[in-house]
Amino acid sequence: MQLVSFPTMKVVFFGSLVATLAACSSSGEKHRQAERGFEYLEATQVEPLVIPDGVTPPEQSSEFVIPTPQAKEEVLVGSAVDVRAPVQIIPLIAGSRIENTEDGLIFWFDILQAQTATETTATMMQTISDYIAYRNSSIARRDDQQAIIESNWLVDAETVEGSWWFFSSDTVMEQRQKFTYQLDVKPHGRTAGLKVSFIDGEIYRDGGDLAIDLDEFDKQRLAVVELNRLIGYISDRREELEEQLAAQREEARLAAMSEAEKEQLYDETVNLVLVNDSGAAYYKARANMEKTMKRLRLVLPLAGFTITDYIANSGSLYLTYERPPEQVLENYGLSTMEFEEKDYIFTVGSNGNVTQITLSDNEGVVLKPSEVKALYPYLAILMKMGLDTSDSLSR
Secondary structure (H helix, E strand, C coil), X not given: CCCCCHHHHHHHHHHHHHHHHHHHHCCHHHHCCCCCCCHHHHCCCCCCCCCCCCCCCCCCCCCCCCXXXXXXXXXXXXXXXXXXXXXXXXXXXXXXXXXXXXXXXXXXXXXXXXXXHHHHHHHHHHHHHHHHHHCCCCEEEEECCCCEEEECCEEEEEEECCCXXXXXXXXXXXXXXXXXXXXXXXXXCCEEEEEEEEEEEEEEECCEEECXXXXXXXXXXXXXXXXXXXXXXXXXXXXXXXXXXXXXXXXXXXXXXXXXXXXXXXXXXXXXXXEEECCEEEEEECCCHHHHHHHHHHHHHHHCEEEEEEECCXXXXXXXXXXXXXXXXXXXXXXXXXXXXXXXXXXXXXXXXXXXXEEEECCCCECCHHHHHHHHHHHHHHHHCCCCCHHHHCC
């Protein structure tokens, strides 16, 4: 399920960029500190409660006891405390997960249609390249062996209204950034990980270059903002990517086939054989279950059978038979077909390349051999011949 479109996310991310970069370019230190001053640092500690001798002291909780810092530890109090909130990864892709490593955040997600790591790597490297082109930029460096892509300047420009807390009047803001995109793919090929690293950034206000001071925290925030934009782009294109992988795999499969194998693949007809076995009659289709069922669903309505239900576990097709119009019967050579109008059950089972079809009434009683034999020549014709279903659909 797609929660938000990529164009909508672009507006949200632009606001994050303005907030981050503008804070770094003007009074950056102020925006990293808590407001309202630090007078509390001058406060004196409350004297401990004096308990007279012989009186049991009350129970005390250590939950709010402030630990005494070690001599070598950096004391982070007051203005030394960085109050900036980190940017969160937005997991737009269902089933995704986030891994926090020493080198940064990795966004993992599944590509269900992928079959090999090589296939996934090639597809995702191209997707990242397409994303950079979508951002009207180009690739500065690409290393397919290491699965790394480095962008040139990615530019965002927009007029920021004066209601923003950074500016008193409308201002044209332009941000330029460079990033490295690292791709990681699991050996089975169905899971890909993305990590974005900040390289460089510039900010312009009304055409003037502003100095920016970025620490590691700022760079991480900007990298996550960019990762979210990439995730949004992939989320919008995920269905297309899955279809692309399936199409590439089908092309490779067909390329490896002989002409005879291709002819057999595209041949949807099925040979049907009547079998009499110890007083019972049934049909054998010289095809697998999938091909036989596909063909039955096509030809049974032509013969007058309406499929009312199908139970996959038992392979049971529930049918109602009503003789079709004479014109339809003539078109398919079925004019002489006689079959009782009532409900039937066709049970279909397969052991591989041979599929058995057993006919019974709606109570599950197997039809007499004479009834099975009476239907056979007509059903065999339909299973084997090329069909035009337009007449049957006009009923």
